[in-house]
Amino acid sequence: MFGVDLEELATAEVLSAASEFGRIENRAAVRVLEAALVYADRHAVVLGEPRPGYEQVHVYGGDGCPGVAEFAPIEFGAVLRMSSGAAAALIGEALALRHRLPRIWAAVLAGDAVPWRARKIAHACLSLSQQAAAIVDRRVVGIVDTVTPGALDKIVKAAIWEADPEAAKAQAEAAARTRGVFVAPSDDHGTKRIWVRAAAGDVIRFDATIDDLARALKILGDPDDLNHRRAKAIGWIADPAAAHQLLEAARYLARTKPASTEPGPTQSADPQPTASQPTRTPQPQAQQAPVAPDAAGGAGGVDAFTRAALADSLAVRLAAIKQEAHRNGLGAGSGRRSRHTLYVHLTDRTLATGNGVLRVEELGPLLAGQLNELLGHDQIVVKPVIDLQDQVSVHSYEIPDRIRERIRLQHPVDMFPYSGAEATTRMDQDHIAPYERAGPPRQTTTDNLIPLGRLHHRAKTFGGWRSRRLPTGAIAWTSPHGHRFVVDHTGTHQVPTAPLTQHPE
Secondary structure: OOOOOHHHOOHHHHHHHHHHHHHHHHHHHHHHHHHHHHHHHOOOOOOOOOOOOOOOEEOOOOOOOOOEEOOHHHHHHHHOOOOHHHHHHHHHHHHHHHHOOHHHHHHHHOOOOOHHHHHHHHHHOOOOOHHHHHHHHHHHHHHOOOOOHHHHHHHHHHHHHHHOHHHHHHHHHHHHHOOEEEEOOOOOOOOOOEEEEOOHHHHHHHHHHHHHHHHHHHHOOOOOOHHHHHHHHHHHHOOHHHHHHHHHHHHHHHOOOOOOOOOOOOOOOOOOOOOOOOOOOOOOHHHOOOOOOOOOOOOOOOOHHHHHHHHOOHHHHHHHHHHHHHHHOOOOOOOOOOOOOOOEEOOHHHHHHOOOEEEEOOOEEEEHHHHHHHHOOOOOOOOOOOOOOOOOEEOOOOOOHHHHHHHHHHOOEOOOOOOOOEOOOOOEEEEOOOOOOOOOOOOEEHHHEEEEOHHHHHHHHHOOOEEEEOOOOOEEEEOOOOOEEEEEOOEEEEEOOOOOOOOOO
16 A cells, blocks of 8 residues: 555545555554553553652653653663653653553553544543543443544533532632733744733723723824734833833924824724823923924824824934933832843854844744844844854853853754753753763863753763764764764654564564
């Protein structure tokens, strides 16, 4: 079947071939789960007394499942070309199916339940007791493959609630009491999403402040619609001193506080701000913003013609407002403004033309034009480019910040096989050749360090993984059981090993 040219088959035969390929894929997925169980059984204990940093035993599958050595999923994931976290989840779900959902597991083995659906059910039940999971097992086993994934999710959720109603009630009450501000990862367009769950009064006042700032931007000449200006207001709220100065500048320019209010973000209308009889209020010299006098005149605030004229100088005007705010210290207290270092990776062509794709650390890819949105109107200090070809070293085991910075820029991700974690200032720096207290000088060098997550660092130190740097700069890894990998700037490459002499059916 695999050697057949699909282009030569009739349509009905192509469909039959696709069905057969799906059956083979599902059977292979079952064998992977079986392999995970055998592997887990062989790593159910850890030799020696538990000590800080050394390997521990973890229960990945939930109540009623045996423990597994902490480092075991790392090697299992590497040979399957997946991350350590994904491998731990796979092993846990396999154990949960065998020990907590035996009916569904039997259906999987018989070919009556697709493995990935069974794994989703096992994952959804991880927080249940073994007795509650058994109830879900009985309720769901007959429909794993007979309903759509969306319907199956709803049925599993209902079964979970039925199996442990007290826990479901507690979770619902806890969710209702949840307070916080939550930021989602960056999307593909250089934006982020934020969710706020707080007291109603605080949210109402926060929303009103956003409206005030959006209105101020409009008065100062921002041509964008209300929703865009409300989004921009978030950046001003992050700088209270500048937000205060922005509002003062808008009030001064409009010669009055507008009496009307703008519609909420769900409305499409965006009327011109109006005012009753204007009252001219002198502005204190210390708070006077660098804005032009009110060009509208009369009692109508700033008209559309004036805003269009102001829009041409909007960026300069807003930057001046921020500068004036921090020169006067309005709302900023006596302390200095916090500073942040932003690392931007781009090619010389993008730098020269202003067009192209660049990468911002801990944010991801952006178009060059979106960098202005990220920087805003803050004061910017451009630092010299760090030449990563220079070798910097010290005699001590401790790693100074200047070397840490170079390592993170040279290797922007965790250099362990199939790890996708971005290298941050919090990530460990591992000596490729282990540091020897009585060894030669300058062992802590940019050529002998790579970023590793804490789990992978511990696995190398205590779990039998070995690494060395190749002449190309790549890192060669050998697992405890002899599997080999090469990690370079293009990712992880598994070095082929001898195939099995027999292939199980």
